[in-house]
Amino acid sequence: MRTNSQAIRSDNDGAIDMNHIRQTFEKMKVPVCAINAAQHLIYWNQAAAATFGYAAQDVLGKPCWSVLQGNTLQGKPLCRRNCPLLAMIDQTQPAREFLMFTKGPDGVLHQLEVNAATIMAVDQTVSLVHYLRPCPSPAPAFALRLLGPVQLRDANGRLLHHVTWASKRQMALFAYLVLNRDHPVTPKELQHQFWPILPAEEVAGEITAVSQTLCHLLNLETPLPRVNGGYQLPGNILFWLDVNEFDKRLSQAAEEPDPAQEIRLLEEVVDLYQDDFLCNLPLRSSWIVTWRTHFQQGYLAALQRLSTLYEEASDLPAARWIYLNALKTQPVSGEYGRSFIHLLEANTTPSQTLRQCKRLISLLQSELETLLEACDQSLAGSDSPADEP
DSSP states (O other): OOEEEEOOOOSTTTTTTTHHHHHHHHHOOSOEEEOOOTTTTTEHHHHHHHHSSHHHHHHTTTHHHHOOBBTTTTSOSSTTTOOGGGTTTTTOOOOOOEEEEOHHHHHHHHEEEEEEEEEEESSSSSEEEEEEEEEEEOOSSEEEEBBBEEEEEETOOBBOOOOSSSSSSHHHHHHHHHEEEEETTTTHHHHHHHTTSSSSHHHHHHHHHHHHHHHHHHHHOOSOOOOOOOEEETTTTTTEHHHHHHHHHHHHHTOOHHHHHHHHHHHHHHOOOOSBBBOOOOOOOOOHHHHHHHHHHHHHHHHHHHHHHEEEEEEEHHHHHHHHHHGGSGGGGGHHHHHHHHHHHOOOOOHHHHHHHHHHHHHHHHHHHHHHHHHHHHHHOSGGGOOOO
């Protein structure tokens, strides 16, 4: 942020007409707010309302730090009581620059460049004005792969393996919090998903143990703060998630009119599917089974559609090769896998192989549908400590 400790002046007394400056700010497309010496918001323009999701009448008179809730990329608070920028009001704060991260009304993290200036009104009161210029979205701090063995990498692509999880359940809890990072997760929900027979008062202790691991893993002072009665990872810790990219590309492919572009998107879906969702976590929690089945269905659908597109392009060898990738899925293991390999060996022409492959994929999809329908009933009592490896 480019701060300016020199007050904006417009007459010989060093004061300005606040009505005039307010009209100027209201025309700006950049969010602008102003605070007094008590850190209460005294001005909030329309651009600020659009960016933060609060109308002026809802925030004026409130502490600026409770509304802006600015943080660093590492999750440390910038907006707080007794902010160092208050020193600008009495002209003792030197100019400096910094960025601020905050959530907008859409729940998405926004990166802002804040510029501050002091303004003296005709009544000699001084206000601290913040210009909050949007910047390009920050790059994700971590890349997390959940399709296959859990892998966490930093922004430089380095695999983070220096922290040892106390149990597979702790690793699953981390994945659960990342997938639900848009809202606080209540202790009751966590108890239901991970420790259904654990006394409620002991759940907090389990969460504390996970938080201590995440403290080292993510290099955060408070990785799991209590928020509105629940636990939530800091919203400004950005994750690239393979599961999000998988669903996004699958949706894009379904709406893509160009067959060549559709093939490209579906091949990216197939590449993202390294193995089943959380395949190295042998837990039978219903949320894991449901998510796992969802991605299995998407993967099989992508294979089937890719095969059809290649057949329409008269490229039967490519269509046959696509089905070979189905061997990576857990549903094709065991008896199905042996039968599948036998089919590939027994049929000498791609067209014969494709007919058999399509029958197999249809069978697998039917079984996945049956599994989803029975999931609520058959898994209702399976979330027990016996799941712990």
